[in-house]
Amino acid sequence: MSEKPKSIEFQDVSKRFGDNPVLKNISIDFHQGDVVVICGPSGSGKSTLLRTITRLETIDSGRILIEGREPGHSAQDVNAMRQRVGFVFQSFNLFPHLSVMDNICLAPRQLLKLSDTEARERAMALLTRVGLASKADASPSQLSGGQQQRVAIARTLAMQPPIILFDEPTSALDPEMVGEVLAVIRQLAGEGMTMLCVTHEMGFAREVADRIVFMADGEIIEDASPEQFFTATRSARARAFLAEVRHA
Amino acid sequence: MWEILETYWVQLLIGYYPDGPLGGLAMTLILASVGLVLALPAGLTVCLGLISPWRPLARAVELFVFYMRSVPLIVHLLWIYFLLPLVIKGAPLWLVVLVVITLFNGAYMSQTIRAGIEALPKGQYEAARSLGLSHGRALRHVILPQALRNMLPSIVSQFVLLIKETALGSVIGLHEMTLEFMGLNDTLGDKAIPIFTLLGIAYFALCYPLTLLGRYVERRFAAPARSARATTAEASAGQA
Numbered sequence: 001m002s003e004k005p006k007s008i009e010f011q012d013v014s015k016r017f018g019d020n021p022v023l024k025n026i027s028i029d030f031h032q033g034d035v036v037v038i039c040g041p042s043g044s045g046k047s048t049l050l051r052t053i054t055r056l057e058t059i060d061s062g063r064i065l066i067e068g069r070e071p072g073h074s075a076q077d078v079n080a081m082r083q084r085v086g087f088v089f090q091s092f093n094l095f096p097h098l099s100v101m102d103n104i105c106l107a108p109r110q111l112l113k114l115s116d117t118e119a120r121e122r123a124m125a126l127l128t129r130v131g132l133a134s135k136a137d138a139s140p141s142q143l144s145g146g147q148q149q150r151v152a153i154a155r156t157l158a159m160q161p162p163i164i165l166f167d168e169p170t171s172a173l174d175p176e177m178v179g180e181v182l183a184v185i186r187q188l189a190g191e192g193m194t195m196l197c198v199t200h201e202m203g204f205a206r207e208v209a210d211r212i213v214f215m216a217d218g219e220i221i222e223d224a225s226p227e228q229f230f231t232a233t234r235s236a237r238a239r240a241f242l243a244e245v246r247h248a
Numbered sequence: 249m250w251e252i253l254e255t256y257w258v259q260l261l262i263g264y265y266p267d268g269p270l271g272g273l274a275m276t277l278i279l280a281s282v283g284l285v286l287a288l289p290a291g292l293t294v295c296l297g298l299i300s301p302w303r304p305l306a307r308a309v310e311l312f313v314f315y316m317r318s319v320p321l322i323v324h325l326l327w328i329y330f331l332l333p334l335v336i337k338g339a340p341l342w343l344v345v346l347v348v349i350t351l352f353n354g355a356y357m358s359q360t361i362r363a364g365i366e367a368l369p370k371g372q373y374e375a376a377r378s379l380g381l382s383h384g385r386a387l388r389h390v391i392l393p394q395a396l397r398n399m400l401p402s403i404v405s406q407f408v409l410l411i412k413e414t415a416l417g418s419v420i421g422l423h424e425m426t427l428e429f430m431g432l433n434d435t436l437g438d439k440a441i442p443i444f445t446l447l448g449i450a451y452f453a454l455c456y457p458l459t460l461l462g463r464y465v466e467r468r469f470a471a472p473a474r475s476a477r478a479t480t481a482e483a484s485a486g487q488a
Contacts, residue, residue, distance in 0.1 A: 056378065075383065079382055080380070082377065089374070093374065095375070095394075097393050106381075106383060106389055106390075107380060110381060111380050156379070159379060193479070
């Protein structure tokens with residue numbers, strides 16, 4: 001694992017919301033091509049950890065390096081960084097006033113200056129990959145939750161980011177739709193992108209992740225291979241969490 | 249009432265034009281339509297200032313809006329009436345009124361648009377920014393189209409207010425419709441009731457269709473599923 005270049009590095013990162021510390025001196029490296037599942041009880045700071053990477057949340061101290069360097073603070077630097085670090089939200093956040101096709105084409109057209117035809121071709125290829133080619137002209141409101149999340153993933157992929165972050169991508173879905181979204185993510189996992197995924201889907205974690213990070217109270221409690229994590233869980237917190245998730 | 253209309257309709261319609269300045273209903277219509285055209289861009293501009301990530305600008309614009317909203321329209325009018333000729337030599341009265349109603353309605357409309365923006369889920373802006381879009385592009389392509397659409401009924405009712413506000417031009421001697429009717433009242437002496445009834449009917453005829461439009465827009469946009477489909481249909485028709 002350590003031969004691969006570092007994709008994201010947290011160096012002593014802390015953040016608090018008011019009096020409440022949500023990240024406590026986090027230091028951890030994620031390597032290129034790693035598929036990492038981040039789990040933990042709610043309020044453990046895992047979503048915040050993900051959101052600090054693309055600066056959807058600010059940090060109070062420490063540094064976060066992306067591809068070996070700390071992105072600058074100018075608007076251009078932040079926008080350029082965000083083009084390389086895709087983000088998939090729990091609530092999909094498709095743009096309801098645009099068709100599925102235009103949702104996907106917006107950023108490539110605006111930022112990569114793709115022509116209309118190029119952007120549409122790229123979008124069509126991605127829609128085919130997530131199994132929704134027939135929905136290109138639909139409005140997001142006509143899609144099920146699972147379909148919306150698959151479009152959201154396609155929209156993120158359209159910028160071809162080397163890093164992609166998933167923030168509880170299946171938590172807002174009806175149970176019968178979780179599978180189709182996980183299938184898309186599973187397929188992406190083999191393609192060499194660095195993927196960080198906050199999720200409670202432990203079966204998926206076991207099968208897909210190279211590495212599992214368990215957080216509680218703003219700290220990283222465990223950082224292990226799935227094999228180790230599920231068979232030789234060391235901390236009491238993680239054991240309690242696993243017992244709870246399994247019974248859910 | 250009919251005799252008054254039959255005798256004076258030209259004056260009520262266009263003032264003393266072409267021998268004197270244009271006035272009457274024509275002036276009111278010009279003020280209202282140019283005001284309508286300018287108010288929305290003004291409101292947008294002020295709103296962009298209000299939500300600017302650059303704090304000093306946002307604060308300054310906030311102060312401007314607060315001032316505009318805290319002072320009676322007629323005071324703004326008097327102030328600009330004396331100020332504008334210092335800036336633009338020989339500024340005509342209609343320009344004074346236009347500047348005032350544009351700034352005033354711009355300030356109010358900026359609040360409406362901001363409310364529309366704030367009513368959108370935070371995730372919309374975050375998703376746009378996460379794709380790498382700048383603040384400006386996120387506003388233009390994602391936030392404003394939705395916010396303006398949701399706020400359309402409020403914007404239309406603001407337009408109705410704007411039309412009525414042009415009547416204040418009479419205070420500084422602009423011969424728009426109200427002053428024309430007041431002049432006629434002075435000329436005829438004993439016909440106040442029919443004259444001002446006519447004036448009321450004239451404003452009603454201008455504003456009521458807009459009020460109806462506002463109601464229609466509200467109903468149409470209250471059904472999001474249907475309008476979403478309509479938009480998709482328009483979009484695909486546009487691409488074909």
